[in-house]
Amino acid sequence: MFSKIFAKLTKKFSVEQTVVETNPKVAPTRIGDLGEYKINIQLDQLLKNSKHLSDLLLPNKRSKSGYSQIDHVVLTPHAIFVIETKNYAGTIYGERNRVKWSVNGRFPMVNPFNQNYGHIQAIKSVLGIVDDIYFVSMVSFTRRCTFKVNEELRKMSSNDLIVYDTELSDFIVRKLNVLRLQQSDPLFLDDDIxxxxxxxDKSNIRDPLIRKQHVERIIEKQDTENSVHEIxxxxICGIEVSEKVKVFCHTNKKRFKGKVYCFEHQRINE
Structure with missing residues (x-):
C-alpha cells in the first residue's frame, strides 16, 4: 500500500540496506529512569512482526525548538503507536479537550495528548504519511498515579489511551485485537514496517549538543508560559477555573476558607 511513498523516501534519505538493530535500548543517560527501562522490557516482548524505537529526537517545523522528543514508537501491521511517558505521583485530573491538566488539582501540566499529537505530526512528516488514522496515541503514567480523566481514554474504542506503565503492552495487544477485527487487511506489510x-532511525538526531539545546528551549518556554499565565x-476536582471564579472565591474567604472551587463545588460549600 505504501510502496510508492517509501520508494521516494528511500531515495531522499539514502537508507542503507544493511540490517538495522530491531530493538534499540534507551540511551545510557536515561537508563537510570526505571520507568523507561520497564517500558522497554515490555516493548521487547511484543509481537515478532512489530518493531519499536525509543528516545527519538525528530525534526518538527511546528515546534518552537524545531524538534520533537518522542519517548517510544511501536510499528505494527495495524497501527503506529506513539507513546509519551510521564513520571508523576498523585491524582491526574484532565479532559481530552482541555489544554491544561493538573496533578492533585494544584500543579498544572500540559495536556499530554496534545503534546503527543505534536510528536505524531513529526513522525507523519518524516514518513510522508498524511492521515492520523494510522496512529494510536498513548500516554503512560506510573502506578503512583490515580486517573480522574475521561472514561473513553481507557476504552479500546479510542485512539487516545491513558495507561499505567505496568499495563502498557497489555493495552497495545488489546488495541491490536480490536483493530484486526475492524480492518479487512493490515495497513502495513512486513516490508513497510x-x-x-x-x-x-535514520532521521533520529543523536547529536548530544542539539539534544541539550532542545531541552533548554523547552524549559525556557515553560518558564515563560508559567510567568505569563498562572493556572x-x-x-476538589482539579478543573481549571477562570480568573473571575478565582477572584470570587478569594473575595468570599469566610465561605470558602481561602480555597478555590468550580461552580459545581461552590454549591456544595454553600
Whole structure:
C-alpha cells in the first residue's frame, strides 16, 4: 500500500540496506529512569512482526525548538503507536479537550495528548504519511498515579489511551485485537514496517549538543508560559477555573476558607 511513498523516501534519505538493530535500548543517560527501562522490557516482548524505537529526537517545523522528543514508537501491521511517558505521583485530573491538566488539582501540566499529537505530526512528516488514522496515541503514567480523566481514554474504542506503565503492552495487544477485527487487511506489510523503521532511525538526531539545546528551549518556554499565565484549578476536582471564579472565591474567604472551587463545588460549600 505504501510502496510508492517509501520508494521516494528511500531515495531522499539514502537508507542503507544493511540490517538495522530491531530493538534499540534507551540511551545510557536515561537508563537510570526505571520507568523507561520497564517500558522497554515490555516493548521487547511484543509481537515478532512489530518493531519499536525509543528516545527519538525528530525534526518538527511546528515546534518552537524545531524538534520533537518522542519517548517510544511501536510499528505494527495495524497501527503506529506513539507513546509519551510521564513520571508523576498523585491524582491526574484532565479532559481530552482541555489544554491544561493538573496533578492533585494544584500543579498544572500540559495536556499530554496534545503534546503527543505534536510528536505524531513529526513522525507523519518524516514518513510522508498524511492521515492520523494510522496512529494510536498513548500516554503512560506510573502506578503512583490515580486517573480522574475521561472514561473513553481507557476504552479500546479510542485512539487516545491513558495507561499505567505496568499495563502498557497489555493495552497495545488489546488495541491490536480490536483493530484486526475492524480492518479487512493490515495497513502495513512486513516490508513497510522495516522501511518505516529505517527511515525513523535514520532521521533520529543523536547529536548530544542539539539534544541539550532542545531541552533548554523547552524549559525556557515553560518558564515563560508559567510567568505569563498562572493556572488556577478547583481544590476538589482539579478543573481549571477562570480568573473571575478565582477572584470570587478569594473575595468570599469566610465561605470558602481561602480555597478555590468550580461552580459545581461552590454549591456544595454553600
Amino acid at each position: 522495516l522501511q518505516m523503521y529505517k527511515i525513523i 488556577v484549578t478547583c481544590d
